[in-house]
Amino acid sequence: MKIHFLGAAGTVTGSKFLVETDETSILIDCGLFQGIKMLRELNREPLAYKPENIDYVILTHGHLDHCGWLPKLVNDGFTGKIFCTAPTKEIARLIMYDSAKIQEEEAERANKEKYSKHEPAIPLYTVEDVNKVIPLFRVVEPDLDIKITDDIYFSFFYASHILGACSISLQVNNEILVFSGDVGQDDDVLLFPPIKPKKADYVFIESTYGNRLHPNNDPLFDLEMLINNTFQKKGNVVIPSFAVERVQTVMYLLWQLKKQDRIPNIPYIIDTPMGISVLKVFQENRKWHKLNFEECEEMCSMFTLISDYKDTIETIYDKQPKVIIAASGMITGGRVLSYLERYISKPENSVLLVGYQAEGTRGRKLLEGAKEIKMYGKYYEVNASVFLIEGLSAHGDQKDLLDWLSDLTEKPKKIFLVHGENMASDELRIKIQEKYNFDCVVPYLGQVIEI
Structure with a gap:
């Protein structure tokens, strides 16, 4: 199979990881890029893989940088199912409508006050575009094995971070791929501690705070x-x-x-x-x-x-x-x-x-x-x-991320450090190698890896 790093590689936002096999293509998350202009401009670029050839989307959670590009994906040709938990469906719906409304309002204001370089300024997508996404959602309970094809299954497990957030265990042809999504803190005041993966051949772990420890403050x-x-x-x-x-x-x-x-x-x-x-x-x-x-x-x-x-x-x-x-x-x-x-x-x-x-x-x-x-x-x-x-922060720090890997019963074939700026990802890579002797790599944006 091939893994396409279409977002959140070398940067925190724009989460998109495509798993391509001979029989199907699955997109893990479909988020907006945020931050510097060079990244934001990627939101208007066509996806490096034809949306009409993607069969399924599986969402880890409902934050904008994980679900906010779905209206563009659908506009560009995606017609498949979007799997998520019940809270994620509601939160993603709210966030996408809010995003569309803000984009429409800002385009209108830019055109009225003439401060945009574009003539006219147009939103990336509209409320009407979001309407086309909602019917594609399919709600899945955590800890259930969901059959996609004869050889592909997935399940959600609790990630903390925000309401409804889950990590994903994706079994493809007897290989287990685990996508952390965003991992919360063990001592979050509102949410329960994240559940750790037990088995994985390949792990895609976030590294937002990979080079930092949260202060021991009150x-x-x-x-x-x-x-x-x-x-x-x-x-x-x-x-x-x-x-x-x-x-x-x-x-x-x-x-x-x-x-x-x-x-x-x-x-x-x-x-x-x-x-x-x-x-x-x-x-x-x-x-x-x-x-x-x-x-x-x-x-x-x-x-x-x-x-x-x-x-x-x-x-x-x-x-x-x-x-x-x-x-x-x-x-x-x-x-x-x-x-x-x-x-x-x-x-x-x-x-x-x-x-x-x-x-x-x-x-x-x-x-x-x-x-x-x-x-x-x-x-x-x-x-x-x-x-x-x-x-x-709703993100776990370096210690939390290292601890998240501690229940793996066998050594994974490879760990991919994603969802982080380069320094954060690389420092977490070094710490994981030192603590567990796992083979780690920091992929770059647009990279395609065959496994």
Whole structure:
């Protein structure tokens, strides 16, 4: 068989791994590239393998960089089935519609204000394109063997990371290929620990934090200090957050602080329509996380939930100090831009980053100390304080990833390090070789390997 590394090789985003055999072709994940312009431009390039020749897609989870290219794949000719878990179907649906809506709105704004190089600016895909994807989804329960052909089976197993996320065990002609997807932390506040693979001939493991260990800090204390210090300055705290899982994690931590009277009685606002929708998915899929229905209800009751954009505008111009959680997590688009346009230049305000910031994103630039950032064609001075609570990442760190491999009963034939920038992947490669003596390789984007 051949493995085509069509995304998330040498970079974190754009997850696409094609397994090609004589009888069928299976695409593991179908995500958007995010970050630097060179990567984003790949989203408009035709796939290096004809979509009409792909028979199936199997999704590890519903994040944009794992499912967000599906509308383009379908537009370009894919007509097969898309397998995923029940929460992943709902989250992917929400994320794709949100992505399409943002693209349509940004194209409209670019054409109106004439700041795009393209004339006219057009979205990569539209809401109508997403409508064509939804009927292709097929929901699969974890830990069940699903027969694709006489010689090909797959099953999902729990990966933590976000609601519904699973790793994939794919058996092809008696060879077992394991795709980690994104692996969560063992001590996630909302999700259960990831399940480790037991058997694999070939492993495709993520390496986002392959060269880092999460700090041994107390996120509750860090959050408490930041909010209270900003409140003393009569400022606002803006938390750019991924609408899936991260919003809910931050909500949980704020709820814990509020119950302990450690943070002030000010407005706590969730301004991400998709994040609000994901809360419903959380409540409907309680076997996938630690909170019961009553805890979900109590947690949600302390927040003002905003869906209508006119409420966003009112909130922005409300002068009282407040804490706002708004998408997107890497500040690549969404409601958070509206807040930052107003707040980023004012020194009394704070911006709190709570997850991975990919190369080339506004979040990464803020993290690296940028003095100005560009939004909607204009530059804004960065005078607000910028903080990072890294321990809240939904990704496991180097130790977690090494531990994820610890239950393999036999030595795999090869480990492929994917979903990481080159330095992170290579350092994890060295650590795996040192600890387990496994044969490891870091594939490059576009590489095709025969196994």
